[in-house]
Amino acid sequence: MKSYPKTPPVRLSKKEYHEQRKRLYEKQFRRCLKCQKWFPFNELSFHHTDTGGMGMKGDDDKGYLCCLKCHPD
Numbered sequence: 001m002k003s004y005p006k007t008p009p010v011r012l013s014k015k016e017y018h019e020q021r022k023r024l025y026e027k028q029f030r031r032c033l034k035c036q037k038w039f040p041f042n043e044l045s046f047h048h049t050d051t052g053g054m055g056m057k058g059d060d061d062k063g064y065l066c067c068l069k070c071h072p073d
Contacts, residue, residue, distance in 0.1 A: 021046050024065050034070035045071045 012020065025041050032039055044065040 021065065024063070028065055032067040032070055033064045034066045037067065039067050043067060047071055 021044075022041070024046070025044065030038050030041075032044060045068055046063050047066050048063040
């Protein structure tokens with residue numbers, strides 16, 4: 001069985017990451033998904049549900065926004 005080299009992750013630029021967060025903010029109606037309270041954009045944190053980590057290219061479906069109090073990290 002051949003082992004394939006790991007491909008380096010492709011990271012989003014700061015602008016692309018901000019735009020991704022903004023799309024989710026609008027999609028979630030400006031609310032934290034855990035406590036369902038309204039928060040300003042800068043008080044919500046992006047929580048990744050897959051193991052890709054912060055700033056990885058991918059769908060908005062691989063994470064959600066939650067307030068800093070509810071964020072698991």
